[in-house]
Amino acid sequence: MVDHPPDGMIVAGVLAGDSEQFALLVRRYHGPLARLAYSRLERYDWAEEVVQETFLCAFKSLRTYDSRYSFRTWLWTILINQCRGYLKKVAKRQGVSTWTDSSGQGSCDDWAELAHTDATPVDSLLAAERTELLDRLLRQLPDEQADALRLRFFGDLKFREISDAMNCSLSTAKNRVRWGLEKISTMLAGCEATAGEIRGLLP
Numbered sequence: 001m002v003d004h005p006p007d008g009m010i011v012a013g014v015l016a017g018d019s020e021q022f023a024l025l026v027r028r029y030h031g032p033l034a035r036l037a038y039s040r041l042e043r044y045d046w047a048e049e050v051v052q053e054t055f056l057c058a059f060k061s062l063r064t065y066d067s068r069y070s071f072r073t074w075l076w077t078i079l080i081n082q083c084r085g086y087l088k089k090v091a092k093r094q095g096v097s098t099w100t101d102s103s104g105q106g107s108c109d110d111w112a113e114l115a116h117t118d119a120t121p122v123d124s125l126l127a128a129e130r131t132e133l134l135d136r137l138l139r140q141l142p143d144e145q146a147d148a149l150r151l152r153f154f155g156d157l158k159f160r161e162i163s164d165a166m167n168c169s170l171s172t173a174k175n176r177v178r179w180g181l182e183k184i185s186t187m188l189a190g191c192e193a194t195a196g197e198i199r200g201l202l203p
Contacts, residue, residue, distance in 0.1 A: 007071035014062060022062075026055055029072065033079050036154045039135045040083045040147070050086050054079045073161040076151055080165065137184050144168075145180035152177050 005024070013021040033054060037047035057078050058065075065074055138146045144166070151157045151165055163173035 008067060011062065011065065011067070011071055014059075019059075022055075022059055025058075025071075025075075029075060030055075032154050032156070033075070036076075036150045037079065037083060039138055039150055039154070041086065042135070042139075046086060046090070050079065050082045053086075054082050057082070069164065070161055072155070073157065073164045076155050076157065076161075077165045077167075080147060080151075137187055140187065141180050141183055145176045145183070148173060148176035149180045149184075 007025065007028075010021050010024050030051060033051045034047055037050045038044060041047050041050065054075065058075055065071065138149060141149070148162055148166065151162045152159075157165065159173050159177070160170055162177070163170045166173060166176075168176075
């Protein structure tokens with residue numbers, strides 16, 4: 001028995017009729033997807049809703065997935081589109097274009113992955129503060145650069161996967177990551193937190 005079957009094997013099993021195997025994909029990707037969604041939406045409840053919609057959409061559309069490409073790239077593409085759609089829906093409903101309320105109810109169960117389980121209360125507090133700083137810095141970037149960085153670090157996607165997920169050329173994907181990192185480095189120059197501290201929070 002394979003302890004950690006590759007995505008393609010799990011997808012094949014689901015398509016063959018063993019739909020319960022899809023839970024393996026949910027467990028594998030829930031945490032990273034939730035991390036990106038919260039960074040994009042700024043509320044835990046919105047992030048969780050978008051992640052659930054992403055998995056639901058992926059499950060319903062699984063037969064349209066082209067196995068020649070990376071499953072995780074396909075999944076992250078769905079998430080980004082879900083985030084954009086959700087923001088548009090909320091903007092239309094509320095009549096605003098930005099939100100700063102991060103006190104939404106609901107939780108991302110895998111959020112604790114950002115901190116060590118044996119961390120002291122002070123360590124946890126500092127980690128939370130740096131996480132908040134990272135998200136704040138990302139929100140100051142153009143959406144294309146911020147999303148490229150989120151995919152690179154939260155999703156651990158390679159540049160080719162980022163270009164596929166964002167429907168852009170490979171050179172454009174690399175430039176978005178590079179420009180985003182340069183801007184964050186410039187912003188960090190005026191902060192007490194160091195680039196190393198921020199990088200330590202990235203999965």
